[in-house]
Amino acid sequence: MATPLDQAQIDTINQYDTEQRYKYLLKEVVTNREIWILTDEHGCVMLNSEDEDCVPVWPNQEFAEAWATGDWDNCKAEAISLNKWHSRWTYGLEDDELAIAIFPNQDEEGLVVFPDEFDFELKQQARKTK
Template sequence: MATPLDQTKIDNINQYDAEKRYQYLIKEVVANREIWILTDEHGCVMLNSEDEDCVPVWPNKEFAESWATGDWDHCKAEAISLNKWHSRWSHGLEDDELAVAIFPNQNEEGLVIFPDEFDFELKQQARKSK
């Protein structure tokens, strides 16, 4: 379980560009063995990029919860274990032709990658961390 982030750390991380947020997310997800999504009564919330339907993911509960405002104020942050992500989510997203929106910031900026690429990066980081 991750240590809660203080506001100063959250503010600093929010200044990261999309690539740096991606690197942070990979390290945090592997270290904490969980990835965060937002859910509502219909399941996982989705974003639409120019070309893809995406599932947004965050490295920490605090960042996921910060998106639960406005149209999404009824949503809840939910952790998915890294094992469950590898065993079910990656294949399920691929089968449904969905991409992953990596740690979108409040301006809805973030990298969009395919589930197999994301899975590969997570596994690479896990190998480095051993």
Template sequence: MSTPLEPTMVETIQRYDAEKRFKYLVKEVVANRQIWILIDEHGCVMLNTDDEDCVPVWPNKEFAEAWATGEWDSCKAEAVSLNKWHSRWTHGLEDDELAIVIFPNQDEDGLVVYPDELDYELKQQAKKGK
């Protein structure tokens, strides 16, 4: 289980650029063995870019919950275990031709990656940790 983040730490991390947020997410997800999504009564929240339908993911509950405002305020943050992510989500997202938007900030800015790219980065990080 992850330790709650201090509010000052949350603010600092939210100011990271998209690339730095991606690296932070990979490290946190591997360290905590979970990745965070937002769900509503219809399932997982989706975002759309010009080219892709995307599932947004966050490294910690605090960031996912911070995003659940305005039109998203009925959404709940939900953790997906890293094992479940590798075994089900990566293939499921690929089969549905969905991309992932990594740790979007309040401006909806985040790196868009394909499920296999995130899976690869998570596995590389896990190897570093051993």
């Protein structure tokens, strides 16, 4: 279980650009062994980029919950274990031809990557931390 973030940490991380957010997410997911999504009564919520339908993911509960406002105020942050992500989600997203929106900020800015790329980067990060 991850240590909760304080407001100063959240404010600092919210200033990161998309590449810094991606690196932060990879480190947090590997360290905490969980990745955060938002769900509603229909399942995982989605974002649409110009080219792709995406599943947004966050490194911490606090950032996922910050998105549960407005149209998404009925959504709940849900942690997925890293093992479950590797064993089910990567292939499921590929089969459904979905991309991943990496740690989008409040302006809906974030990198869009394909599930196999994300899986590879997570495994690379795990090797670095051993």
